[in-house]
Amino acid sequence: xxxxxxxxxxxxxxxxxxxxxxxxxxxxxxxxxxxLQGWPASSIHDLATRLTALERTLRKHFAKEExxxxxxxxxxxxxxxxxxxxxxxxxxxxxxxxxxxxIARSTDELTANSSLSFPFTKSLEATLRQLLMHETxxxxxxxxxxxxxxxxx
Numbered sequence: 433x434x435x436x437x438x439x440x441x442x443x444x445x446x447x448x449x450x451x452x453x454x455x456x457x458x459x460x461x462x463x464x465x466x467x468l469q470g471w472p473a474s475s476i477h478d479l480a481t482r483l484t485a486l487e488r489t490l491r492k493h494f495a496k497e498e499x500x501x502x503x504x505x506x507x508x509x510x511x512x513x514x515x516x517x518x519x520x521x522x523x524x525x526x527x528x529x530x531x532x533x534x535i536a537r538s539t540d541e542l543t544a545n546s547s548l549s550f551p552f553t554k555s556l557e558a559t560l561r562q563l564l565m566h567e568t569x570x571x572x573x574x575x576x577x578x579x580x581x582x583x584x585x
Contacts, residue, residue: 437502437578445502445574446585448493449567455486456560463556471543479556480538487531490563494524503570506577513577520573523566530559 437445459482466475497503503517534556542549571585 437505437574441502442580442585448489448496449571449585452486452489452493452567453564455482455489456564458482459486459556460560463553467549467553471546471549473540473543476538476540476542480535483531483535483538487528487535490524490528490531494528497521497570498524502574506573510577513573516569516573520566520570523562527559527563527566530555530562534559 459479462475462479462482466472466479469475498521503521507514507517534552537548537552537555542552574580574585575582
């Protein structure tokens with residue numbers, strides 16, 4: 433039974449979570465700028481590119497977590513977190529589906545039809561909030577399961 437993550441493995445997890453957080457925050461910033469600029473096509477294409485990059489990052493990250501990654505190790509170390517771990521794993525397909533939906537909606541039609549831009553903005557904001565909360569919950573699970581200081585994650 434594991435009771436500690438190796439420092440290099442922990443650093444890799446932190447790096448991935450940091451990358452996801454940075455991509456999400458950059459998307460939030462790009463969305464604010466797009467709204468302020470009145471939804472120019474170039475900004476919408478930039479959002480689609482950023483969303484696609486985030487989807488690719490998440491797909492790889494979630495695959496690692498689902499295939500014997502740190503979440504499995506957390507359950508092995510602290511079985512009392514099995515339900516929480518299961519809930520987090522079940523969020524992965526929903527998050528990816530929402531990101532993919534946002535990619536599909538990132539079209540020039542947002543420029544041509546302003547009635548689409550407000551719902552798109554709200555949906556993307558909600559999706560990014562859900563993603564960031566998910567990552568926060570994963571970090572909290574790591575802290576609890578491996579008795580890590582809050583500064584460690």
